[in-house]
Amino acid sequence: MPSAPKLSDQLCFAAYSFTHALNRAYRPLLEPLGLTYPQYLVMLVLWEADGQTVKEIGERLKLDSGTLTPLLKRLETGGYLTRQRGRQDERQVIVNLTNEGKALSEKAAEIPTALGCAMGAEFAEISELREHLLTLRDRLVEAGCAVGEVEG
Amino acid sequence: MPSAPKLSDQLCFAAYSFTHALNRAYRPLLEPLGLTYPQYLVMLVLWEADGQTVKEIGERLKLDSGTLTPLLKRLETGGYLTRQRGRQDERQVIVNLTNEGKALSEKAAEIPTALGCAMGAEFAEISELREHLLTLRDRLVEAGCAVGEVEG
DNA sequence: CGTAATTAAATTGCGCGCAATTAATATGGG
DNA sequence: CCCATATTAATTGCGCGCAATTTAATTACG
Numbered sequence: 001m002p003s004a005p006k007l008s009d010q011l012c013f014a015a016y017s018f019t020h021a022l023n024r025a026y027r028p029l030l031e032p033l034g035l036t037y038p039q040y041l042v043m044l045v046l047w048e049a050d051g052q053t054v055k056e057i058g059e060r061l062k063l064d065s066g067t068l069t070p071l072l073k074r075l076e077t078g079g080y081l082t083r084q085r086g087r088q089d090e091r092q093v094i095v096n097l098t099n100e101g102k103a104l105s106e107k108a109a110e111i112p113t114a115l116g117c118a119m120g121a122e123f124a125e126i127s128e129l130r131e132h133l134l135t136l137r138d139r140l141v142e143a144g145c146a147v148g149e150v151e152g
Numbered sequence: 153m154p155s156a157p158k159l160s161d162q163l164c165f166a167a168y169s170f171t172h173a174l175n176r177a178y179r180p181l182l183e184p185l186g187l188t189y190p191q192y193l194v195m196l197v198l199w200e201a202d203g204q205t206v207k208e209i210g211e212r213l214k215l216d217s218g219t220l221t222p223l224l225k226r227l228e229t230g231g232y233l234t235r236q237r238g239r240q241d242e243r244q245v246i247v248n249l250t251n252e253g254k255a256l257s258e259k260a261a262e263i264p265t266a267l268g269c270a271m272g273a274e275f276a277e278i279s280e281l282r283e284h285l286l287t288l289r290d291r292l293v294e295a296g297c298a299v300g301e302v303e304g
Numbered sequence: 305c306g307t308a309a310t311t312a313a314a315t316t317g318c319g320c321g322c323a324a325t326t327a328a329t330a331t332g333g334g
Numbered sequence: 335c336c337c338a339t340a341t342t343a344a345t346t347g348c349g350c351g352c353a354a355t356t357t358a359a360t361t362a363c364g
Binding site: 036037038039063064066067070071074089090091092 | 319320321322323324328329330
């Protein structure tokens with residue numbers, strides 16, 4: 001297989017396995033809160049601004065209702081939020097935190113710290129890497145197609 | 153929620169959404185080959201070295217048999233590889249590419265190029281970012297625990 | 305030897321992630 | 335006003351990822 005791309009050359013695999021490693025690192029930290037990692041992301045969005053629609057949450061996290069609806073139902077069952085149809089527009093579903101859901105943010109406060117430590121990285125380094133990834137992500141979303149000249 | 157971590161501060165979310173964007177960018181490129189992205193990764197591993205065990209493939213990709221067994225069965229059904237118990241150690245399953253599976257590497261040759269172009273990134277930039285992510289990944293795997301001082 | 309401990313895959317169960325479809329509501333044009 | 339079109343969620347189906355368990359084969363130990 002002389003022409004085959006090499007795994008070790010792939011940025012995509014590095015990102016893929018880094019993400020999985022992050023997920024595994026989060027698991028024991030989130031388990032005491034009763035959250036999975038995607039559920040934690042939804043809570044982050046709601047802690048920043050309560051009362052958002054499913055659509056708004058989805059835009060923020062780049063997820064659709066196929067993923068969010070069952071996830072939100074589980075968080076509702078867990079007592080962290082409520083879901084109710086909008087009054088002026090009944091197509092929308094507004095998601096509100098319960099007191100329990102709001103209180104959870106305090107327990108979650110130390111999680112980023114723990115992760116940063118586990119990675120042994122400085123704030124500036126993390127920050128730069130984050131922006132780099134978001135830039136490339138946005139270019140990927142924008143491109144969607146094309147055939148060009150470098151490693152993927 | 154004054155103490156809550158912010159989504160925009162999170163490296164984890166940047167990596168998470170970058171990975172999903174990559175996945176979506178790969179989809180239309182891999183569909184003509186009849187592969188999903190994880191299946192493509194397995195093929196990359198086998199194109200580099202045919203005849204590996206499930207364990208070896210899993211170590212390379214950081215995946216376990218719970219993920220690999222059904223995935224490999226699908227690739228077997230698709231005619232890209234065969235799975236057979238090892239002769240000298242019957243606990244192992246050796247995975248071999250079929251001619252069709254080997255031939256697929258040629259069609260896949262242009263994929264990394266297309267992705268690199270879609271990201272609009274130089275080889276050096278990609279390369280550096282890749283190493284950075286792998287370094288942090290390995291630190292995460294090594295740490296597994298701890299509570300420290302920076303953003304995650 | 306023979307039994308205990310170890311190892312490799314497979315299986316089970318659950319939660320994403322996403323494409324595709326459906327249902328209900330809202331909007332805009334004639 | 336009515337109907338075609340848009341939009342928002344929900345639903346369905348499938349393929350990961352992974353923890354936990356099970357099964358089978360190998361190795362280590364007394």
